[in-house]
Amino acid sequence: MKQENRESAPGQNCPPRGPIAPALLEWFYRHRRSLPFREDPTPYHIWVSEIMLQQTRMTAAVPYYLRFIQALPTVEDLARCPEDQLAKLWEGLGYYSRMRNLQKAARVICEKYGGALPASLEELKKLPGVGEYTAGAIASIGFGLPAPAVDGNVLRVFSRLWRDERDISTPAAKKECAARVMAQQPPEAAGDFNQALMELGALVCLPGTPDCAACPLKELCSSYGTPDAARLPVKAPRAERKVRPVTVVLARSEQGFLLGRRGRGGLLAGLWQPLLWEEGLEKEETLARLKQMGLEPESSEALPPARHVFTHVEWRMSGWYCRVGQAPAPEGFVWAEPDQIREEYALPGAFKVYRALMLDESGNFL
Ligand code: SF4
Numbered sequence: 329m330k331q332e333n334r335e336s337a338p339g340q341n342c343p344p345r346g347p348i349a350p351a352l353l354e355w356f357y358r359h360r361r362s363l364p365f366r367e368d369p370t371p372y373h374i375w376v377s378e379i380m381l382q383q384t385r386m387t388a389a390v391p392y393y394l395r396f397i398q399a400l401p402t403v404e405d406l407a408r409c410p411e412d413q414l415a416k417l418w419e420g421l422g423y424y425s426r427m428r429n430l431q432k433a434a435r436v437i438c439e440k441y442g443g444a445l446p447a448s449l450e451e452l453k454k455l456p457g458v459g460e461y462t463a464g465a466i467a468s469i470g471f472g473l474p475a476p477a478v479d480g481n482v483l484r485v486f487s488r489l490w491r492d493e494r495d496i497s498t499p500a501a502k503k504e505c506a507a508r509v510m511a512q513q514p515p516e517a518a519g520d521f522n523q524a525l526m527e528l529g530a531l532v533c534l535p536g537t538p539d540c541a542a543c544p545l546k547e548l549c550s551s552y553g554t555p556d557a558a559r560l561p562v563k564a565p566r567a568e569r570k571v572r573p574v575t576v577v578l579a580r581s582e583q584g585f586l587l588g589r590r591g592r593g594g595l596l597a598g599l600w601q602p603l604l605w606e607e608g609l610e611k612e613e614t615l616a617r618l619k620q621m622g623l624e625p626e627s628s629e630a631l632p633p634a635r636h637v638f639t640h641v642e643w644r645m646s647g648w649y650c651r652v653g654q655a656p657a658p659e660g661f662v663w664a665e666p667d668q669i670r671e672e673y674a675l676p677g678a679f680k681v682y683r684a685l686m687l688d689e690s691g692n693f694l
Pocket residue numbers: 485488489532533534538539540541543544545546549550551552557558
């Protein structure tokens with residue numbers, strides 16, 4: 329059996345040479361990273377951490393997690409949290425629909441389940457923003473229920489363990505992977521097993537360069553010792569993102585900077601931002617638009633360009649820092665002093681460069 333796997337040609341699909349749980353769990357208990365949500369894995373903690381980790385690296389997410397749980401220690405606190413405070417806690421994490429869904433789900437949990445997350449995979453999946461993976465993570469890690477939690481790490485590890493050539497981005501491959509996880513998962517250690525798989529993918533079976541020599545599963549893995557270990561998994565390339573020019577104006581008067589709230593739907597819905605137009609405008613056109621809004625430009629200086637990549641679109645931003653005369657804030661806008669921008673108004677990470685300029689008291693601008 330061993331020889332067959334080692335010598336099998338690329339394109340074959342070979343199961344590992346035995347159950348993976350014993351070696352994997354032994355490795356996990358020795359090498360697991362200490363993480364705040366691991367040390368106190370309540371269903372609420374697992375839920376919040378998993379939502380934060382969906383599009384954010386572990387090192388970046390941990391300080392956010394700690395701040396969030398300190399400010400909102402229970403589901404009820406999250407359900408009741410004012411929108412602007414929640415946005416401030418999430419400021420810079422991006423993908424704000426995650427935050428909005430967290431609060432929507434918290435309200436459902438309070439109304440329907442008395443403030444405690446339901447101990448059921450199927451009920452968890454019905455909550456806003458909770459998909460197959462997150463439901464499986466909460467069920468297995470938070471409640472100790474047998475359930476698969478298949479994320480990108482697990483898909484990669486399993487495609488290598490099985491030397492599987494299928495495109496891991498397809499629903500069929502994900503379903504098959506979940507079935508394989510369940511066939512290997514010890515019911516009494518479901519949460520640890522799922523975490524161990526993710527940890528192996530994060531620390532050893534890395535994208536592109538797996539550290540097979542250090543892997544606890546090397547004796548079982550069908551790709552070990554073959555070029556497939558580094559080549560797999562197969563993944564269809566993403567569709568290209570659209571590039572959109574965006575004109576930003578940091579309009580500064582004696583009353584502060586002009587901030588506007590985005591509309592209720594679409595990208596960065598409901599969040600604060602500097603004045604902007606999602607189109608590339610020449611300076612004359614931009615200044616004319618300021619005048620139409622009742623603002624009188626006194627001087628202007630070009631802003632440094634910045635870009636931000638969202639899932640489906642990339643913003644290429646440029647624009648002007650404009651001194652304007654005192655005027656009432658146009659409808660839907662506020663004048664915000666730098667201290668208020670620091671403490672009250674959450675600006676998405678897309679505006680990191682421009683937020684820093686608004687908070688810069690050095691006088692570099694105007
Ligand atoms: S032996 Fe290599 S490819 Fe196989 S699971 Fe371990 S790290 Fe991944």
